[in-house]
Amino acid sequence: MNTNARFNEFDRAYFITKYLNPLSKSIYETQLSFKIPFFKETRGLKVTAQTLFDKNVFDAEAFSGFPDYKTTKEKIDLGKLLFNDPILSGDNSRSCASCHHSDKAFTDGLEKAVSLDGTMMVKRNTPTLRNIAFQRSFFYDSRVNYLEDQAIAVITNVNEMHGSLDKSALDLKKSKKYAADFKKAFPNKEITAFEIKNALASYIRSLSDYDSKFDGYMRGENQMDLDEIAGFNLFTGKAKCATCHFIPLTNGTVPPNFDRSESEVLGVPGKNKKIDIDFGKYDLTHAEVNRYSFKTPTIRNIALTAPYMHNGFFKTLEEVVDFYDQGGGSGLSFNLPNQTLPTDKLKLTPLEKKQLIAFMKTLTDKKLY
Ligand code: HEC
Numbered sequence: 001m002n003t004n005a006r007f008n009e010f011d012r013a014y015f016i017t018k019y020l021n022p023l024s025k026s027i028y029e030t031q032l033s034f035k036i037p038f039f040k041e042t043r044g045l046k047v048t049a050q051t052l053f054d055k056n057v058f059d060a061e062a063f064s065g066f067p068d069y070k071t072t073k074e075k076i077d078l079g080k081l082l083f084n085d086p087i088l089s090g091d092n093s094r095s096c097a098s099c100h101h102s103d104k105a106f107t108d109g110l111e112k113a114v115s116l117d118g119t120m121m122v123k124r125n126t127p128t129l130r131n132i133a134f135q136r137s138f139f140y141d142s143r144v145n146y147l148e149d150q151a152i153a154v155i156t157n158v159n160e161m162h163g164s165l166d167k168s169a170l171d172l173k174k175s176k177k178y179a180a181d182f183k184k185a186f187p188n189k190e191i192t193a194f195e196i197k198n199a200l201a202s203y204i205r206s207l208s209d210y211d212s213k214f215d216g217y218m219r220g221e222n223q224m225d226l227d228e229i230a231g232f233n234l235f236t237g238k239a240k241c242a243t244c245h246f247i248p249l250t251n252g253t254v255p256p257n258f259d260r261s262e263s264e265v266l267g268v269p270g271k272n273k274k275i276d277i278d279f280g281k282y283d284l285t286h287a288e289v290n291r292y293s294f295k296t297p298t299i300r301n302i303a304l305t306a307p308y309m310h311n312g313f314f315k316t317l318e319e320v321v322d323f324y325d326q327g328g329g330s331g332l333s334f335n336l337p338n339q340t341l342p343t344d345k346l347k348l349t350p351l352e353k354k355q356l357i358a359f360m361k362t363l364t365d366k367k368l369y
């Protein structure tokens with residue numbers, strides 16, 4: 001085996017696939033052969049996981065705040081219909097899919113979407129909805145904890161959909177088709193705001209399958225090329241990306257318990273080469289440490305979700321990597337005493353930057369909805 005004396009040279013991809021994964025599998029097999037029972041509880045990382053990279057190893061149910069309202073196929077189908085139907089918006093002009101386009105991993109390619117009345121832009125960039133179920137908080141400022149609560153915020157927002165779930169419930173009851181679909185999804189229940197939210201959330205929970213080139217590689221199902229592997233080693237090593245974008249989820253939901261999702265202060269620029277004016281989590285907490293703090297998002301499907309960051313400031317992954325390479329906002333000379341991104345420069349070579357991006361492009365799900 002290669003000796004890995006230095007942090008930057010340590011071949012993490014090799015170590016995980018050749019040692020850690022087989023070790024973790026054999027622990028699982030030992031548990032089976034000794035007939036040691038598995039815990040019964042629902043956990044973020046399933047108790048029956050053999051490695052961190054198994055298919056369906058994360059349990060979206062564990063992240064739901066409503067254990068009595070389990071996700072079912074009927075709810076997913078209904079949620080998909082609602083997601084694509086303008087019936088939920090105040091003037092019936094807009095659906096969730098107006099901003100979250102399935103072919104762009106549910107983003108819209110815009111810096112920011114245009115407000116409902118067409119006169120301004122909404123506050124933030126439209127994030128992906130794929131693989132986001134595995135978070136303990138939602139929105140860039142972490143203002144809600146459950147997917148169910150997220151829908152209400154968007155539907156009632158004047159600039160986004162300006163609707164009312166109670167009114168939508170009345171409209172939906174009038175439709176024979178929806179009345180029948182709700183009966184199937186929620187037998188013995190009335191159509192109320194909660195059923196609408198739960199159906200939408202169920203659909204979003206279903207948009208999660210860890211089946212990218214990277215996942216296949218980690219499971220030994222396919223190869224990655226040498227640049228992509230080098231990029232993974234940079235992501236988890238020298239470039240320090242995985243200290244916030246935890247592998248394998250690549251979001252800020254902290255292993256091993258996956259019971260909180262972190263926010264960070266990077267110092268993303270806005271207009272006039274100044275720090276962006278959005279205060280992020282500070283607007284909720286009014287704590288100085290949270291000024292300019294944003295939830296660490298997943299970077300799965302990142303090749304499809306440009307432009308990047310809460311304000312869509314960076315148009316390409318090259319720009320994002322340059323920003324990190326120079327130490328975030330501090331590298332742009334912003335006075336940001338609470339920056340949580342380490343301020344030292346990463347000193348990535350042009351080749352290393354290319355490799356990092358090549359790795360990120362392996363995170364595209366094979367099957368898009
Ligand atoms: C006008 C465009 C627009 C429409 C319409 C829209 N969204 Fe969004 N969505 C956004 C933006 C922008 C954000 C980020 C807002 C923020 O973080 O403050 C977002 C965030 C989200 C999030 C949180 C993602 C995360 O990881 O935190 C979910 C879930 C979501 N939307 C689902 C929906 C659903 C369901 C609908 C329909 C009921 C919908 N959206 C309609 C633009 C839109």
Ligand code: HEC
Pocket residue numbers: 127128140235239240241242243244245263264265266268294295296297298299302305307308309310311320321324325340341342356
């Ligand atoms: C200190 C924690 C931290 C580190 C380290 C970090 N990130 Fe991030 N990353 C974040 C946060 C927080 C955001 C969202 C910031 C925002 O929207 O303003 C983000 C956003 C991104 C985005 C844009 C996501 C989107 O959907 O718009 C990409 C791409 C990204 N990071 C890649 C990287 C790479 C590559 C590295 C390593 C060079 C890295 N990150 C290191 C916390 C971090």
